[in-house]
Amino acid sequence: MEDSCSLKPRRCNxxxxxxxxxxxxxxxxxxxxxxxxxxxxxxxxxxELRTRTSIAHIIADRHGILWQNIYSGIFRDLxxxxxxxxxxxxxxxxxxxxxxxALQMEGIPFYELSEAGQLVASSIEEVGPSRTxxxxxxxxxxPIGAPDYEIMREAILLLIRFVPTFACKIINEYxxxxxxxxxxxxxxxxxxxxxxxxxxxxxxxKELIESFxxxxxxxxxxxxxxxxxxx
Numbered sequence: 226m227e228d229s230c231s232l233k234p235r236r237c238n239x240x241x242x243x244x245x246x247x248x249x250x251x252x253x254x255x256x257x258x259x260x261x262x263x264x265x266x267x268x269x270x271x272x273e274l275r276t277r278t279s280i281a282h283i284i285a286d287r288h289g290i291l292w293q294n295i296y297s298g299i300f301r302d303l304x305x306x307x308x309x310x311x312x313x314x315x316x317x318x319x320x321x322x323x324x325x326x327a328l329q330m331e332g333i334p335f336y337e338l339s340e341a342g343q344l345v346a347s348s349i350e351e352v353g354p355s356r357t358x359x360x361x362x363x364x365x366x367x368p369i370g371a372p373d374y375e376i377m378r379e380a381i382l383l384l385i386r387f388v389p390t391f392a393c394k395i396i397n398e399y400x401x402x403x404x405x406x407x408x409x410x411x412x413x414x415x416x417x418x419x420x421x422x423x424x425x426x427x428x429x430x431k432e433l434i435e436s437f438x439x440x441x442x443x444x445x446x447x448x449x450x451x452x453x454x455x456x
Contacts, residue, residue, distance in 0.1 A: 239310055239404040241349065258284065258295065259302050263312065264351035266338050267359065272319060275335040277303065303336065312342040341412045348393070348400040360396055361385050364414075373416045391430060395419075398426045 241263065243256040252260070261284040269275055274283065278292075281299045285292035307313040318332030338346055340363070346352050347360035364381045367374075384392035402422040403411040437445065 239306055239312065239345075241345070242401050242404055255298070255302070257288075258298050259307065260349050260351050261287065262299065262302055262307060263338065263342065263346050264349055264353075266313065266336060267343070267346040267349075267352045268355060272317060272335040275316065275337065276319065276333050277336075278333075280336075307342075308336075310341075311339055312345050313337070314339045314342075344396070344411060344414070345400050345403075348397045357385055357389050357393070360392065367413065377414075377416045377419065395423055395427070398423045 239259065240253065240255040241259050243253045245251050245253060262280055265280055265283060266275060269283075273279065277300055278296070280303075281296040282292045284299065285295045288295075303313060308315075313336050315334045316337035318334055320332050343359050344363050347356045347363065349356065352359070361382065364378060364385070367378050369375055369378070381392060381395070384395070399408070399414070399419060399422050400411070402408050408418055408422065437448070440448070
């Protein structure tokens with residue numbers, strides 16, 4: 226279909242990394258809303274707290290504003306961006322005890338993250354400590370394939386365990402490329418898509434690893450001491 230975000234994610238305008246042009250360190254209101262929705266769905270277990278209204282209440286309380294002022298934005302983010310893009314999906318319906326009979330029978334939808342949404346959530350700091358667990362779960366569930374594919378899987382799991390900041394950098398760049406429309410479909414992750422995104426972004430780390438292997442023991446000690454002093 227013409228408006229299918231799985232084919233053309235750029236049309237969805239996922240804004241989780243958007244910042245103000247004059248303040249590139251500050252997220253836009255749309256970015257904060259979408260990050261809030263994804264982080265909430267990543268950490269909240271109760272279906273009753275994952276409806277549109279509940280999400281609006283919780284995010285509004287977090288920012289000290291009236292939920293009515295943010296509800297339309299939450300509605301739009303879900304229905305026009307996060308659901309069409311495949312990041313969020315309907316998890317089920319809650320029965321209504323009041324209101325029109327048709328609505329009572331239909332129920333109120335509540336939402337959850339899709340597999341792609343869990344990968345996106347692992348790039349959002351607001352998710353907290355569980356973001357690395359989500360990433361580890363996703364990477365660990367990837368099927369064993371060609372040798373390059375298996376190297377990618379095992380290496381990222383090792384980075385999550387021993388160098389989590391570097392692992393998060395890789396995933397952040399990958400998810401950012403998806404939000405910009407540079408990757409059409411974010412899942413399943415594969416080595417060709419990953420290489421197209423991060424090959425130019427990890428030059429420093431690559432140089433450090435390759436150079437460190439060639440250093441003598443005392444030189445490695447000196448560099449470690451320097452890094453500890455300045456970090």
